[in-house]
Each structure stands twice: as C-alpha cells, then as structure tokens.
Amino acid sequence: MKIDKKHLLNYSILIPYMILSVLGLIVVYSTTSPTSIQAGGNGFGMVLNQGIFWIASLCAIALLYRMRLDFLKKGSFITLIIFIEIILLLLSRFVSGTINGAHGWLRIGAFSVQPAEYLKIILVWFLAYRFSRKQEEIGIYDYQALTLNRWIPRAFNDWRVIVALLIGIVAIMPDLGNATILMLTVVIMIAVSGIGYRWFSTMLGSIVGVSTIILASIWLIGVERVAKIPVFGYVAKRFSAFFNPFKDLSGSGHQLANSYYAMSNGGWFGLGLGNSIEKRGYLPEAHTDFVFSIVIEEFGFFGASLILALLFFLILRIILVGIRAKDPFNSMMALGIGGMMLMQTFINIGGISGLIPSTGVTFPFLSQGGNSLLVLSVAIAFVLNIDANERRDALYEQLRAEKEQEEN
Template sequence: MKIDKKHLLNYSIVIPYLVLSVIGLIVVYSTTSVTLIKYNLNPFNSVLNQGAFWVVSMLAITFIYRLKLNFLKNKRILSIALFIEVILLVIAKFFSEEINGANGWISLGPITFQPAEYLKLIMVWMLAFTFSRRQNDIEVYDYQALTRRRWYPRSLDDLKDWRVYSLIMVGLVVIQPDLGNAAIIVLTGIVMFAVSGVGYRWYVALMGTIAGISALFLGIIGTVGVKTMAHVPVFGYVAKRFSAFFNPFKDLTDSGLQLAHSYYAMSNGGWFGRGLGNSIEKNGYLPEATTDFVFSIVIEELGFIGAGLILALVFFLILRIMLVGIKAKNPFNSMMALGIGGMILMQVFVNVGGISGLIPSTGVTFPFLSQGGNSLLLLSVAIGIVLNIDANEKREEIYQEVTEEIHRSGTQEFKVIS
C-alpha cells in the first residue's frame, strides 16, 4: 500500500487561503489604482507586484509541504534562524532609513522587507520547539519545568534561555518602534504559553500581571498627560497613538487623522457598501489606506455585510488551522499549528481593534488583504507548515492503523511515500 502525500492535502485550509489571496489581489488593485493613475503610472503596478509575491508564496507552500518535518525540529537550523533574525533587527533599527517614524525596514535594491514580520513565525517556532521537548517535565514540575534547568539534565539540546531570547528580540522590535508587531508577538507568546501544558493558575497569573502593567501604563498616561509622554523617547510615538485613541477628533490634522477618517470610511459603507472601487476615503483622505487601514476601505466599498463575510472566512481558516493543532498527537506539531493559528488571530484582533478604536492603533496590516508581499509570503509559509503538519499527522495515523491491521491479519507490508 502506498500513501502519496499529495492525497493528504487539507482542502479546508487550501481553499480559504486561495479565496482570501484572490480577494486580497482585488482589494490591492482597488486601493492602489487611483493613486497610481493620479501620478500617471500603470494602475496595475501594485497588484502585479503583489501577484508576483503570491506566485512565490505558492511555490514556497509547495516546497515546504514536500519537506520532511524534521527540518523544523533541528536545533541547528532554528539557532541559525534566530541569529540571522537578531542581526536583521539590529540592521533595521540602526542602519536603515526611517519610514513613518520607525526604523523597521531593510532595502535591498527594489526589494524591501520588515524583519519584525518574520519574527512572529520564528517565535512560534522557537517556543513550540522548546515547550514540546519539556512535556514530561511539565507534567511533573508544571511551570517550573520551563524555568529551572536542573530538573531535566537529559534535555541538553533544549533552548534553555528561551526567555532571554524572547525578551531580546521583542525589545529590538519595541525600540524601532514597532509596537504593533511587538504586541502580536507577545500575544502569540501568551497563546503558546497557554497550550504548553502548564497549570491554569500560572496562565491566570500571567494574564493578571499583563492586565496590571497595562492599567499602570494607562494610569501614568492619564496622570502626566499625553503631551508630557510625547517628549519621552519611544513613548512619544506611543503617546500619539493614545491621544488618537482617547479622542481622534481632537486633533484631526495629526494624531487623530487616521482613526477619524477610518470612522468616516466605515460610516460611508453602511450595511452594503458604496461598491467595489467607489471608496471616497482612499482618495488621499485616509493615510495607509492600502496597508494598516485597508479593512476600513473594505467596509466602505463592500459594507459591513461584505466585510463580515470576509472576516468570517478568515476566522474559518484560523479555526481549521487550530483544529489541526488540537487533533495532532505530536506535541511539537500541535503547538506549532496552534501557535500559527494564534498568530493570525492576534494580527486580525490588533488590526481590527485599531481601525475601530477598540484599542490604540498600532500600524499592523490585515492578513491577506493589505498591500505587502512580505506579509503575504510569511502567511503562506505558515500555511505551508500547517499543511505539512496535517499531512504528517494523517500519514502517521494511517500508518498506525494499517500496521495494526497487518499484525492482526498477516497481510503484506506497505510503503509510505513522504
């Protein structure tokens, strides 16, 4: 009996991914063509660039799907990825040009990329690698198995300093400053911590600590005022965001400009929208209409019903990814899939929360719809890993079932093609 991996492809993940990617290309054209025409450029320039990244992304998914999962469990490969990521974050902060008040992009000729974007997936990878190798110790020592080395001397190849690595990399993202991606990384880390197997009391304590720190921070801003905080390095960037969060209409020419026009866009859209391509706010009124606030434009053009259907499809994809993690029997596979699902979920939460005023705006793109080839490529790589994990788990399950049947009936052996 032969099991070809291509027959194990999870179409409940592939089809939503393809649909969202196509919708993303349409949205990119809709939000960028007006500006390109204004400057006498080809209106298809941006969508062609996004399409090229999508082709590369599809090739990346195919390549990753055909790989054996052992490459993700190799400490040497992970260590190299962590080292390269730290170097890129340092270069982005100290040796790159400032864009929109932050130093987070690296330019290589016509190609620009944001190292913090890729850190989200690398952090999921690192935490899944570390936590999965300590499952037996977590069962006995709970949270302390993740913090005290002496209880598991046989796990000599673990990343014992995972907390140090995490703090260093998140810190490098914060000082760029890129609080949006930093928030996603921290929230995703909380998801990874929750599924690591530690007792719920430690998770509750962690959430309580974060809530306390957040309340203290808000209290300080409320006491000293946003204007005072604006003179503090790094926090000056944050202060503007909080100023808009408290009252976007107070300063419509600066800090409140984006959020106020985001409200206008959503109000214009109503239930059914103005029609695809008919947005008013994308005509120079709403900054970052193609990236951070693209979902506001989607609501304006397709209405709350159309945007809601797209959001429902995104949540369906996230749930299918998390279901792979829930069903997986291998701890690493389970945590990796749940972490990727959590990563996408947190990005949606931070983006939609920012454009709607539920949380301070953080400059985070909306998955699949925002212009940006790097974001699409990262998401595609993550999807490829989940598809590989799902196929591997299915193959192992079939292998086990058929092996048991062989032992019972004495039939001939079979071969599994990876």
C-alpha cells in the same frame, strides 16, 4: 504501502487561503490605484509587487509541503535562524532609515524586507521546539519545567532571554504593534505547552492589568509629555488619537476619524468595489493598516462580515489541526500559528475601530505588504505539512492494526 502526501492535502485550509489571497490582490488594487494614478504613477504598481510575493508564496507552500518535518526539529538550524534574525533586526533598527516614524525595513533592490514580520513564525517555531522537548518535565513540574525553577534567567541560552531580546529590538524600532503580537503569541505558546491553566490565567490577567495601568498613566500624565520621550514620541500620537480622535482632525486623529467615516459610508451593503471615497487621499495608509475600513466602505457590513468569517474559519481549521495532532511539536506549531493570526486580526480590527490604540498592524492577507503575505503563506505551508503528516501517521497506524488483527 506508501501513502503520498498529495492525497492528504487539507483543502479546508488551502481553499480559504487561496480565496483570501486573491481577494487581497483585488483589494490592494482597489486601494492603491487611485492615488498612484493621481500621482502620475502606474495604477498596477502595488498589486504587481503583491502578485510577485504571492507567486513566491505559492512556490514556498509547494516546496515546504513536500519537505520532511524533521528539518524543523534541528536545534542547530533553529539557532542559525535566530542568529540571522537578530542581525537583520539590528540592521533594520540602526542602519536603515525610517518610514512613518519607525525603523524596521531593509531595502534590497526594488523590494524591502521587514524582519519583524518573519520573527512571528520564527518565534512560534523556536518555542514549539523548546517546549516540545520538555513535555515529561512539564507533566511533573508544571511551569517550573520551563524556567528551571528560576524566575530570573541566568544564561543567554534561556528561552526567556532570547525572546526578550528579540521582542525588545522590535519594540525600540518602535514597532509596538508587532511587539504586542509577538508578546501575545509567546503567552499563547506558553499556554499550549502543557502547563496548568492557572498560569495562563495569571499571565493574561497581568497583561490586561499592566496595559490598563499604562493607558491610565499616559492619560493622567498627558500625551504631550510622553511624546517627548525620544524613542516613543511617534507612538504617543497614536495614544492621543485613541483618547479623542476628533480633537486633532488634521493631526494625530486624522486616520482614526477617517476610518470611522469610511465604515459609516459603507452601511449594510457598501458603496461597491472601487467606489470608496476615503481611499482617495482622505485616509492615509488605506492599503495597509486601515485596509479593512475601506473593505467595510466598499463591501458594507454584510460583505466585510463574510470576509471576516472566512478568515476566522481558516484560523479555526488551523487550531483544529493543532488540537488533533499527537506530536507535541506539531500541536504547538499549529496552535501557535493559529493564535498568532488571531492576535494580528484582533489588534488590527481593534485599532481601526478605536477599541485599542492604533498600532500599525496589517490585516492578514488583505493589506498591501509582500512580507506579511509571505510569512502567512509559510505558516499555512507548515500547517498543511503538519496536518498531512499527522493524517498519514494515523493511516499507517490503522493499517498496522488491521494487519495484526488479520494475522491473529
């Protein structure tokens, strides 16, 4: 008996994805049309671009859902993807121009490609492949199985060298937001690989400790001195805003201060869709990094909380797929994707609220950015495919058991 995968589609993941994507198109139009029209441009320009990427995303989901998962487990294919990604990252860093003080975009015709966005799903895929092949060794040797009992890697094909190279290129763009997401995603992947919980606790504690030391050092040394470092001069301005956004309202603190104003304007129920004040030239990047501030201003705390709850529901359903999966690769892929989306949400919300320095990270689904939407959609497609395969395998196993029982 053949079970068609179309009957195993997980609508508890697909429906929230569709709602958030459509809501994202509405928010993109709301946040970009006033300034576009003011500049004499097309008010639908940005949303049309986002819509094209969304249509491409739906096609990618339909295609990837029907494919066999075996193609994800081919080492030669993963190696090729990693090689191409390294080339694209180097081109975006050393060949392309800067946008908002950072490299990272490759212009292809009317569209731009941001390789760092695609690295998120590639890194989850790569580590899930590597770690899933070491499950027996991990069960015996714990964390040492992942490092071959060597704290310092000796070969280029060591996963630690590859990961450090990829994240390092992103960091020197400088794109510390995506670099932070990638680093935290790696920690999550290590945590779900099967190692003892004490290793995860140690790594998490080390990250918190190092981050605290860095922030304290910048505060003691002074942002002005740190800003003289060639690569991280632009990033230093974000730290200045983090320490006191109201000290320089016309400069480094302009975005964060106006983010506060937007959230304050929203109150409990918001000003209404399209009625934001801050998006009309007061809050720069209102359609990307700080889009959720505008969401709060227009939908209010109550409406924004519902949107956030829907996103968290989607993430929890993805994590649940990973918890229930029996295949180690499938489990780590789903858990890594859920963790990556959770980290991106946390870093964005932390940045716009001043809990952590602003890093330029987009809000999942709602921010304008075709590359981000496409990557998230591909991640959703992988999870839907994994869930369908796991459920189909479970049904086949149940049918075999029932058949054996009837024969006996």
